[in-house]
Structures are given as C-alpha cells and as structure tokens.
Amino acid sequence: MPDWTPPTQVNLVDLGFMDSRSKLIDLAAFLDRVQRAGQEGDFRVQALKNAIALLSQDQPQRARDVLLSFSDPSVEPVEKAAMQGAIGAYKK
Numbered sequence: 160m161p162d163w164t165p166p167t168q169v170n171l172v173d174l175g176f177m178d179s180r181s182k183l184i185d186l187a188a189f190l191d192r193v194q195r196a197g198q199e200g201d202f203r204v205q206a207l208k209n210a211i212a213l214l215s216q217d218q219p220q221r222a223r224d225v226l227l228s229f230s231d232p233s234v235e236p237v238e239k240a241a242m243q244g245a246i247g248a249y250k251k
Contacts, residue, residue, distance in 0.1 A: 186211075206248035 186207070193204055210225045218224075231249045 202250045203246065203248045 190199075190204070190207070193199055193201070198204065206229055210228045213224045213228060214221060216224065229248045
C-alpha cells in the first residue's frame with residue numbers, strides 16, 4: 160500500500176466559477192423577463208432583489224442572510240395554514 164499523502168488545496172474558483180456565473184446569468188434573464196411582463200412588483204421578485212443586495216456584503220454569513228431574507232420571521236404558530244405548499248418567499 161502506498162504512503163498516504165494529504166490532499167492538495169483545492170482551487171474553489173476553478174471548481175465553482177462557471178456554475179455560479181451561469182446561475183447569475185439565469186437570474187438576470189429571469190428579472191429581464193419579469194420586467195418586460197410588468198411583474199416586477201410581485202413580492203417574490205422584490206424578495207429576490209433584496210437577497211441580491213445581500214450578496215455584496217463582505218461577510219462570511221451571506222448564505223445565511225440570504226436564506227433568512229426569504230424566511231417568515233414570526234415565532235408564533237398559525238392555527239390553520241392558509242394554503243398547502245411553499246411559495247418561496249415571505250409575503251409581508
């Protein structure tokens with residue numbers, strides 16, 4: 160059995176840049192279509208735009224902050240759900 164050698168450092172930019180670039184272009188194209196359709200006032204689109212603003216923070220908790228920006232901040236349970244399923248963003 161050969162001697163074990165520790166893994167070399169992985170270049171995360173090489174691994175993730177093209178995928179991230181593609182997702183960003185998809186998001187821009189989605190926002191363009193929504194704007195052309197006159198639907199930019201939808202609360203979910205506004206939630207996306209608010210989350211996009213969080214990406215420019217230079218803090219290591221961006222993913223947490225983006226996730227929480229879509230979440231319902233209430234702490235009290237509701238008596239009965241208004242609908243079945245998720246809509247992806249908290250409607251204020």
